[in-house]
Amino acid sequence: MWRRPKRFIAFLLVAELIAVAWLVVAFVNASAPSGLDWLRFAILTVGATAHIQLTRRQEERRRNAGGRVLIDLTAVWVVPAAIILPVPLTILVVGLVRVQRWFVARRPAHNFVYSTVAHMLAATLAHQVYVELGPHDWGSLDIAGSLVEFGWMLVAGLIYEGVQILYIGSVIALAAPEKASARTVLGSPADNVLEAITIGLGAVTAILLVIMPPTVAIMAVVTVVFNRLAEIEQLQADVRTDPKTQVANMRGWTESAERALTRATKAADPLAILMIDLDHFKWINDTFGHPAGDDVLRNLAQLLDEVTRPSDVVGRFGGEEFLVLLPDTDQAAATVAGERIRSAVAGLRIRTTNKRGDQTLVSDRTASIGVAVFPDHGDTLPTLMQAADAAVYEAKEGGRNQVRIARAPQDAAPSREVKHIAH
Numbered sequence: 089m090w091r092r093p094k095r096f097i098a099f100l101l102v103a104e105l106i107a108v109a110w111l112v113v114a115f116v117n118a119s120a121p122s123g124l125d126w127l128r129f130a131i132l133t134v135g136a137t138a139h140i141q142l143t144r145r146q147e148e149r150r151r152n153a154g155g156r157v158l159i160d161l162t163a164v165w166v167v168p169a170a171i172i173l174p175v176p177l178t179i180l181v182v183g184l185v186r187v188q189r190w191f192v193a194r195r196p197a198h199n200f201v202y203s204t205v206a207h208m209l210a211a212t213l214a215h216q217v218y219v220e221l222g223p224h225d226w227g228s229l230d231i232a233g234s235l236v237e238f239g240w241m242l243v244a245g246l247i248y249e250g251v252q253i254l255y256i257g258s259v260i261a262l263a264a265p266e267k268a269s270a271r272t273v274l275g276s277p278a279d280n281v282l283e284a285i286t287i288g289l290g291a292v293t294a295i296l297l298v299i300m301p302p303t304v305a306i307m308a309v310v311t312v313v314f315n316r317l318a319e320i321e322q323l324q325a326d327v328r329t330d331p332k333t334q335v336a337n338m339r340g341w342t343e344s345a346e347r348a349l350t351r352a353t354k355a356a357d358p359l360a361i362l363m364i365d366l367d368h369f370k371w372i373n374d375t376f377g378h379p380a381g382d383d384v385l386r387n388l389a390q391l392l393d394e395v396t397r398p399s400d401v402v403g404r405f406g407g408e409e410f411l412v413l414l415p416d417t418d419q420a421a422a423t424v425a426g427e428r429i430r431s432a433v434a435g436l437r438i439r440t441t442n443k444r445g446d447q448t449l450v451s452d453r454t455a456s457i458g459v460a461v462f463p464d465h466g467d468t469l470p471t472l473m474q475a476a477d478a479a480v481y482e483a484k485e486g487g488r489n490q491v492r493i494a495r496a497p498q499d500a501a502p503s504r505e506v507k508h509i510a511h
Contacts, residue, residue, distance in 0.1 A: 167290025341403025360422035
């Protein structure tokens with residue numbers, strides 16, 4: 089821990105002190121649990137334990153496969169505790185859940201303690217807000233009242249999620265500022281959808297716990313099945329994702345591109361492919377080391393995600409080469425997109441480390457980009473990729489740092505240069 093950046097250490101310690109102070113105040117001011125509270129606590133604890141122990145191997149595989157698991161589905165048990173139980177028992181539920189997760193997470197102790205405190209803070213804050221929005225007499229609710237109550241539960245769930253994002257996301261960003269991105273800090277869209285579903289299941293568990301406690305056993309079965317489905321979904325995503333850059337690998341990109349090309353063929357719509365080759369990438373590895381080269385590739389992939397449309401598909405072709413699929417894009421629009429990417433690459437400033445491990449900055453990089461458009465330059469994915477690749481080589485031979493449009497199959501003349509700014 090003490091080798092981390094000073095800002096990280098300072099934030100972690102201050103955030104933990106604030107959270108612990110809040111937990112102490114909340115614990116002292118809480119009412120004593122009743123017998124019914126202890127019964128509900130026991131039901132939630134048994135359900136959570138069954139869930140964790142029955143999915144332990146699955147959870148280990150998920151973490152080993154992805155290396156970035158943010159959601160472990162235990163909110164199914166923590167959310168109902170936050171809504172139903174008093175603060176002391178809510179804290180105890182989180183503690184028992186987290187202790188069992190320790191044997192699966194295998195993370196540094198300070199990280200695990202910090203995230204545990206963050207979970208406790210999130211749960212108790214959600215509880216306090218929900219209580220303040222009361223009273224909550226579920227037995228006398230009509231349809232309108234149930235809608236209002238659903239809204240309050242939604243608010244509690246959002247607070248639970250928001251506090252975790254604030255606490256855990258901030259410390260992730262501070263741990264490695266040079267690698268921080270919206271995806272690493274906030275999680276992927278799939279992570280957030282999974283968390284939303286898990287919180288929703290937690291609300292259902294709370295309702296069952298109050299209305300018909302024995303049926304909470306059903307949720308233990310549901311969480312085991314859901315955990316398995318989450319593992320399968322993650323493995324499917326991993327098989328189509330480049331582990332170094334987190335964009336599509338060639339398998340994932342090709343599958344998406346083939347589907348898009350089929351749609352374009354049937355609808356007679358244009359489609360474009362950009363091939364991006366980072367200039368003088370070997371010089372980066374030789375000068376700063378391969379870890380710096382990896383940081384450059386990650387930053388380039390993130391940049392491509394940021395400057396393309398949601399409908400575009402970014403993929404890593406191999407080495408320092410990337411592909412971008414542009415549906416419904418003609419030659420003029422593809423050229424503009426290529427030039428936008430070229431300009432953005434030239435503005436990249438990447439904080440990384442050199443061969444001695446010292447902080448350094450990689451900047452003034454350039455890229456050579458080839459553009460191929462369906463159906464002008466080919467009517468199959470291999471021919472379009474070959475045309476874009478040939479255009480990249482002509483861009484490099486022409487001085488690099490430029491966008492070139494592929495030549496038509498029947499055209500023997502060199503590719504037309506769109507823009508050339510050589511250094």
